[in-house]
Amino acid sequence: MRNRTKLPAVFLAAVMAVMYLPILMVVIYSFNASKLTAIWGGFSLDWYGKLFQDREIREALVNSLVVGGLSCLAAAVIGTLGALGNSRLRLRSKGAVEYIATLPIMIPEIILGMVFLAFFSLLDLPNGMLTLVIAHTAFCIPYIYMMVKARLVGMDHSLEEAARDLGATPVRTFFTVTLPLLLPAVASGCLLAFAMSFDDVIISIFVTGPKVTTLPVKIYTQMKTGVTPEINALCTVMLGVTVMVLLLSGLFRRLGRRTGQ
Amino acid sequence: MSRPASGAAAGKIGGAGRRSRGVWLTALPLYLFTIVFVAGPLVYMLVLSFQTKAEGWGVEQVFTWNNYLRILDPVYLDTFLQSLKLAVSTTLLVVLIGYPFGYFMAKLSQAWKRRMMMLIMIPFWTSSLIRLYGWMILLQAKGAVYQTVRFLGFDIDPLKVLYTYPAVLIGMVYALLPFMMLSVYSSAEKMDWSLVEAARDLGASPMKAFLSVTLKLTMPGLLSGVILTFVPSMGLFFIADILGGNKIVLVGSLIQDQLTRGADWPFAAALAVVLMIMTTLLIFLYQKVTHSTELEGLF
Numbered sequence: 001m002r003n004r005t006k007l008p009a010v011f012l013a014a015v016m017a018v019m020y021l022p023i024l025m026v027v028i029y030s031f032n033a034s035k036l037t038a039i040w041g042g043f044s045l046d047w048y049g050k051l052f053q054d055r056e057i058r059e060a061l062v063n064s065l066v067v068g069g070l071s072c073l074a075a076a077v078i079g080t081l082g083a084l085g086n087s088r089l090r091l092r093s094k095g096a097v098e099y100i101a102t103l104p105i106m107i108p109e110i111i112l113g114m115v116f117l118a119f120f121s122l123l124d125l126p127n128g129m130l131t132l133v134i135a136h137t138a139f140c141i142p143y144i145y146m147m148v149k150a151r152l153v154g155m156d157h158s159l160e161e162a163a164r165d166l167g168a169t170p171v172r173t174f175f176t177v178t179l180p181l182l183l184p185a186v187a188s189g190c191l192l193a194f195a196m197s198f199d200d201v202i203i204s205i206f207v208t209g210p211k212v213t214t215l216p217v218k219i220y221t222q223m224k225t226g227v228t229p230e231i232n233a234l235c236t237v238m239l240g241v242t243v244m245v246l247l248l249s250g251l252f253r254r255l256g257r258r259t260g261q
Numbered sequence: 262m263s264r265p266a267s268g269a270a271a272g273k274i275g276g277a278g279r280r281s282r283g284v285w286l287t288a289l290p291l292y293l294f295t296i297v298f299v300a301g302p303l304v305y306m307l308v309l310s311f312q313t314k315a316e317g318w319g320v321e322q323v324f325t326w327n328n329y330l331r332i333l334d335p336v337y338l339d340t341f342l343q344s345l346k347l348a349v350s351t352t353l354l355v356v357l358i359g360y361p362f363g364y365f366m367a368k369l370s371q372a373w374k375r376r377m378m379m380l381i382m383i384p385f386w387t388s389s390l391i392r393l394y395g396w397m398i399l400l401q402a403k404g405a406v407y408q409t410v411r412f413l414g415f416d417i418d419p420l421k422v423l424y425t426y427p428a429v430l431i432g433m434v435y436a437l438l439p440f441m442m443l444s445v446y447s448s449a450e451k452m453d454w455s456l457v458e459a460a461r462d463l464g465a466s467p468m469k470a471f472l473s474v475t476l477k478l479t480m481p482g483l484l485s486g487v488i489l490t491f492v493p494s495m496g497l498f499f500i501a502d503i504l505g506g507n508k509i510v511l512v513g514s515l516i517q518d519q520l521t522r523g524a525d526w527p528f529a530a531a532l533a534v535v536l537m538i539m540t541t542l543l544i545f546l547y548q549k550v551t552h553s554t555e556l557e558g559l560f
Contacts, residue, residue: 081290219394
């Protein structure tokens with residue numbers, strides 16, 4: 001190949017090793033029998049047992065899943081239809097709306113968190129599930145919108161035209177032709193958005209209520225007090241979920257590429 | 262990560278006239294949501310930044326410039342400068358590690374590219390908290406790094422890294438590095454390598470060929486990576502919080518503090534507006550320099 005030396009490969013491997021080192025630490029220490037992180041006390045699954053008995057953590061996990069699910073669903077509908085509509089509209093406002101709609105992933109999260117906090121208090125919306133879902137929907141939309149937009153550009157539009165020429169109504173054309181063609185993009189956008197929602201700390205901290213907290217917020221507050229083995233176990237479980245979501249996302253993308261050509 | 266060529270396909274999306282009403286309906290939810298829940302709050306932030314903090318809790322609707330003037334107070338100005346310093350050092354380190362990474366990765370074989378991509382994506386989508394937590398374990402006074410060095414037979418003092426500036430810097434670089442890797446890779450992957458060979462054949466030294474061809478062609482990726490690193494690094498208060506142990510105060514932490522403990526929302530809003538203007542300027546500059554509206558490698 002072009003590389004004459006082994007240097008690039010060594011560099012790539014070294015950087016990757018450092019990338020994975022902290023993650024590996026968390027996983028290894030989640031099986032540590034000792035309560036002190038500094039000491040290795042043998043292999044144990046105790047912390048996982050403790051984890052599943054912790055009611056607060058279970059509730060936070062359910063909240064996170066519900067928030068992620070609902071926001072993804074809302075963002076999928078709004079983002080997909082929006083990208084579709086925007087690609088066909090000839091309006092000057094098009095660019096502006098697209099710009100504002102994708103702002104939530106362009107500006108620092110702290111700003112988004114603060115504006116939502118202020119805005120919801122202006123509207124007298126109590127912080128809780130509803131505010132969490134609205135805020136998460138706002139930053140989930142850009143992922144799905146961009147994915148669908150990219151897909152629309154590469155799509156063969158003659159299929160839709162054929163359906164329309166054969167007498168299908170616009171709604172029917174959408175459900176039988178357009179949506180199936182867009183589905184891989186929607187699905188991979190959704191998974192990325194879900195991963196982002198499931199991981200979000202900063203925005204959630206601002207819009208989370210005293211009764212409803214998400215898993216990352218819960219972990220964050222516990223982490224501020226120091227290292228505990230229970231969090232190790234929890235993090236390992238979350239890691240498993242992420243890897244699974246990622247594998248699924250890759251699968252959808254591959255499917256999309258295959259049907260797109 | 263290559264974007265399909267638009268051209269002919271995009272041109273065909275005609276027929277807007279005959280079904281424009283239906284099209285309007287599909288775009289409507291996006292327009293409504295965007296205006297109410299994104300533009301609305303941002304406009305409110307601007308309004309809030311010119312209002313006065315009420316005694317105790319709340320806001321009075323009295324116009325004032327004071328919130329902006331207060332940022333010039335040495336205490337707060339210092340926070341801004343410290344944030345900028347951290348953001349700049351983070352970005353520099355990320356460029357130094359991320360650029361060669363993306364560059365070398367683009368030279369790998371197709372199969373290895375795919376494997377590398379997967380390897381980057383796993384930490385990238387892993388909760389940033391988990392990854393921070395891993396660093397806490399590593400950097401603790403008698404944590405994993407200390408243990409390993411001791412195990413290898415070296416006698417060292419317990420580490421004094423956690424809860425210091427270097428720890429925050431490590432955390433920031435670590436959290437933001439994947440953005441740079443992906444942006445540079447995406448640019449370098451699309452590059453026509455025969456141009457570099459042409460430059461070499463015409464007598465350019467490897468250095469010269471790199472500077473005048475490769476660097477120029479991968480500039481969009483590099484700049485996009487810089488933005489994707491610099492912008493979040495101004496606001497990632499929880500990294501400074503956890504690895505810096507409240508000792509390092511950044512603009513992000515300041516905003517959060519003003520919102521919660523200080524209960525001074527107008528001042529927090531003013532801080533956020535300034536941060537927002539800085540961010541927007543950067544993105545605007547990027548678009549002017551690269552003539553592109555999308556950040557390289559994000560999708």
